[in-house]
Amino acid sequence: MGKKKSEREKVFKGIRNVFASLTAVCLIVSFFLHGHHLLIRGIGYCFGAVAYFSELLEITEGFQQKRYLDDLFMAVCFGMLYIMLAVSYILEHAAY
Numbered sequence: 001m002g003k004k005k006s007e008r009e010k011v012f013k014g015i016r017n018v019f020a021s022l023t024a025v026c027l028i029v030s031f032f033l034h035g036h037h038l039l040i041r042g043i044g045y046c047f048g049a050v051a052y053f054s055e056l057l058e059i060t061e062g063f064q065q066k067r068y069l070d071d072l073f074m075a076v077c078f079g080m081l082y083i084m085l086a087v088s089y090i091l092e093h094a095a096y
Contacts, residue, residue: 012058019051038096042089045082052079 026044030037055075060067 008062009058012054012062016051016054016058019047019054023048023051036093038089038093042086042093045086045089049079049082049086052076052082055079 023044026040026047030040030044033040052075056072056079057063059071059075
């Protein structure tokens with residue numbers, strides 16, 4: 001059983017790291033593409049929200065374990081913040 005937990009944890013960490021890297025790439029690229037910088041930032045923040053969701057999955061072991069809110073606060077708070085920022089940038093790009 002410990003092996004499954006370890007494998008699952010590796011998967012969640014891998015997903016988190018890939019999406020965190022994609023977030024960084026999008027935000028860096030947005031500095032150089034001025035015509036679509038708002039859209040690229042919005043997409044980057046969507047990737048960041050997925051990274052924080054993966055963090056939640058890792059912390060709760062795929063929602064199999066209950067955790068206290070103070071363990072989950074940062075991932076939930078920043079995940080929601082990233083979603084709001086993504087919507088904001090994408091809507092601003094659509095109006096732009």
